[in-house]
Amino acid sequence: MAVGDGKSVTPILEGEENLIAAAQHIVKALGTKKNLTDDVRKILADLGTQLSSMSTVNETKDEGVSEIEERLNLVQEKVMNWETDQSMIWDCGPEEAFEYVNTVEEARKLTESLETLYLDEGGEGNKLLRRAHDVLQMAMARLEEEFRHMLIQNRQPFEPEHMSFRSSEEDVVDEGSIISFEDDPAGDLLQRDSISRFSEDYIINLVHPDVIPELKCIANLMFISNYDQECSHAYICVRKDALDECLFILEMEKLSIEDVLRMEWASLNSKIKRWIRAMKIFVRVYLASEKFLSDQIFGELGSVSSVCFVEASKVSILQLLNFGEAIAIGPHQPEKLFRILDMYEVLADLLPDIDSLFPDEAGCCVKNECREVLRRLGDCVRVTFLEFENAVASNTSTTPFAGGGIHHLTKYVMNYIRTLTDYSDSLNLLLRDHDREDPVLLSPDMSPHREEENNGGSSPCIVSPMALHFRSVASILECNLEDRSKLYKDASLQHFFLMNNIHYMAQKVKGSELRVVFGDGWIRKHNWKFQQHAMNYERATWSSMLSLLKDDGLHNHSWNSVSKSLLKERFRTFNVAFEEVYKTQTAWLIPDHQLRDDLRISTSLKVVQAYRTFWGRHTHDISDKYIKYNPDDIENHLLDLFEGSPRSLNPHRR
Template sequence: MAECKSLIPAIEGEEHVIAAAQHIVRALGTSKNLTDGMRKILTDLDTQLSSMTVLTSSKKGEIREIEERLNSFQEKITRWESDQSMIWETSPEEASEYLKAVDEVRSLAESLGSMPSNEDAEVNKILCQAHSVLQMAMVRLEDEFVHILVYNRQPFEPEHMSFRSCEEDIVDEESTISVEDDPGEDSLRRDSCSKGAEEFIIDLVHPDVIPDLKCIANAMFMSNFDQECCQAYISIRKEALDECLFILEVEKLSIEDVLKMEWSGLNCDIKKWIRALKIFFRVYLASERRLCDQIFGEFGSVSPTCFVEASKASIMQLLNFGEAIAIGSRQPEKLFRLLDMYEVLAELLPDVDALFSDCTGSCVEFECREVLKRLGDSIRGTFMEFENAVGSNTSTNPFAGGGIHPMTRYVMNYIKTLTDYSDTLNLVLDDNDGLDLASSLHSAIPVIEEEKEAESSSYSASPMAHHLQSVTSILETNLDGKSKLYKDVSLQHFFLMNNICYMVQKVKDSELGTFFGDNWVRQHNWKFRQHAMNYERAAWSSVLSLLKDEGICNPGSSSVSKTLLKERFRNFNLAFEEVYKNQTGWVIPDPQLRDDLRISLSLKVIQAYRTFMGRHASHLDGGRQSDKYIKYSADDLQNYLLDLFEGSPRSLHNPRRK
């Protein structure tokens, strides 16, 4: 009996075998030689065999029912294979019916998969059919998903985000700017549009189709086709992000391409990059993240993963441009663009952190910070290069007219513009990654005693303040060397007076005052006034010496010699005319300084001339004899002095007396 019982699992599943076994058991049960225990075993075995017969019949019926349902749903799914139209464009009802059929096939496949089918060929056959239908449906759903994403994309219009083309406001800059050039007051101005992008989220795909995309994604995820769905999404959105950069005028340039570019073209591309970066991160990527969350938000880490994979290539395109600029040559004219790039990227770091806060986006955060670090290194290096350029700038010829040297204008306008970036420069110049930039500057630049004195309360003892003062110290040393190119000592002082006065005015009339302080202004006011006095002594002492009484008396007598007096007036006229001829060609651009110096000269020259004439004019014969030697009245000289320092040389051939 035990042996018969052990045979049951082996024959289970075959209905006719079960019936035969049940017939045998019942035949054995009619024997009169059975004990009560054996009879009970046969009765239990008969009951089990009867139960197996019922189950087997039930299973067969269930399989037939599943097969019938599967065929029905397969018909609904396959009929769309020959239809070129899109289901979701046909009608909501058709889409709903299709999804319902897919869901039913998936459920049937799960039911079949839960059946013991190791030796049941019929179950395996139907299961393969279900999987085939499901595969067909998933391919169609993927096509529908892609079609909806592509054909319902919303237009991206950056002109509504305060975006303007670079060409509209490019500063007139040469391909290279030398410290010998005079760039003018405005050509070093900060790009006012570098921070103009508005911040808002837009619908990248029409809102009406978001529920459809979610339903399709849900069906594919439930059927274990999540990778196919995600890859389709990533591929389409990558193209959309590339198109966004194209609209923002960001070219696909390799690092090598950027390094080969001329500055004029590179300058324009940097401005485009600065504007595009803000729009891309704060508008487009923020909107892209929301779209991912809308479609895949219910699937855990899927949404951030799709977002990172879709956007990473475009982000790296932008960051590679920033890195190329950072590792490129360090010409001084690039510093402002580097600062603009640094500021916009630093400003966007909180946005980057918010968009890529999960572990899947950590690589993007890391790359952004690395590019920011390299830009900071480039800013420090470029600032040092600017200082070196100022210090090494040489001239072979003196600057005509002794006016404000182009280098002085360039340097002061340059550092004045840098005050717009004071917070950034203080941060970057103070963060040297182990390089003591301040010490290196001190070793290269002799610190003058006046700068060691305590500054007033208006002085900002910041890293930037130190570096700006170092630049002006270098400038002063260079200007002193350039002044030696003049053979005329008076013109040397005149040149330094003009240039130091210009430096003082630039500091007083701008935010530079915060970085230089009142003490620096006082010291340099004193400097240029000292040069003004030295100019007066060197230029006019020989003229004024001719208006002194010494040397005009007869030998051995206190009486005035008419001959010597005539010679003295003649020499004075010649000396004044020579000074007039020279110094009308000299220039003082600052109106206040020009008036002050004219007044000072008038007080000295006119007073001395009036006094000399008052004492000695009577010693000359009257009439034409007197006019021959006294060519100019005091009023004439007063008027002539007003012609000085205008930069247009004149000659006094005929006096303008009335």
């Protein structure tokens, strides 16, 4: 048979099998020719072997596709049966769940087998491959649904009973500003919250532990089937909702920056205290537990665990940080300083926790935002403290303070800075003046020489930034008090007022943590100051009266005897002056019991002793009707002074 005559070749070749068969027939026909060389015969023999091999592969492929189709039919039937069933597979028991997982695994393997056969587009095998993909997709959708359902239904309730964080509307808040300086500066406004770690550092089960293996199994199966995005998305959505619920339980509302800036301080103060508590619980308990849950389910899948955790949690943590940012950019009112410091310290304290929870690139946005909010809160602390200094300096009055007692400004300022000592580490960091080579210049009454004196003549020590600022505030306060004292027309009341207030400042420093900040030298200096004012008060009040109790000018030189008329005038003048002092100074107030007793004793030693001597020397020189008070009367009346209740003397005649 001649090659190419076409009579021995099948007229129409259909499909790959017919082509191979035709090629084998041609090679066999050519091989019968006698005039072929050995080389041509060898080539035809090799070609025949290859064609025979291709025919065998096709036969095997046909058998494999047939077997896969039978298995796929069974898998599809099982998957479709569950599609028509409304119940959840894992709720039906472990056997049904195990069977369904095996079914899905079978679908995945069948799909992979069909893909390895490299079936031609448009052929019967490719149609089978598309059907396998459809079955697998249907199974994956069902697994995603089961995964979501299991996460939601087995969520553990979040009830942080270990910490009393509900501090909302019943909080009593002092709404007085630094400008008003109310009477009770040591109230809620200046009290620092007790914020400790106690039992916060532990993991709670956010999802029931019994279902973790099932969740992990579903996740692994979806990931190995290239449905990782669907699985991750389902997890992130469910856990986002759980985190929102956690913030709701912690009473953290979703507030915009504008909402926060418009809020009244009383309400804002309460929300800040909630934020402080919520941040510690949310980060150390909830986020730590959230991270643990993510690692349990996705831990074997590389970086997936970290990405899922970050995507699920970042909206909630950024919501909390957004509140901190709103506080930081708000008005720098001095009464807010303690709450802002609390926020700064809790965020600084949580920074290592946040770094450990978000160590990867995926969590950089959270770490960066946390550091930015911390920086802004620090700037807010620094500016607010300077505003406090300015407020003290600018707090002036045109009317004298009634009674010459301890001014509200003095109480407020000293209690304010005493409370600030609780934040010494933060303040020393934030108040450091990087632009000054010599920070001592910050305080008007502190120089290196004076600092050496304050330390008892020993070598100068380094003064902390906080100490310098506190001494500066105290110096500003003293200047303010000096100006206020000048509002009194009575010189004795000027000294009385300064004595009271400087004594209060010295005692506040001496009896608190401020002693370390100000130093014993400062205390000695101010003890001397208030004692000087006490002496000046006595001199201004009693000097003219004590001069009446001297014999100078009483004697009649002609007769060498006491002038009775002059003596009567002396007693009358003394009585009027004493009664005026009594009426006036019983209205004056020394709140400190010890200072009040000390001044009474000091006054008695001078006045009563002088009166007793004068009275004893001249009580027989004139009639008793001209002597209204005996020495004991004077001594008893002096005990009525400085009580803050005005009285008048109406003594009976002896």
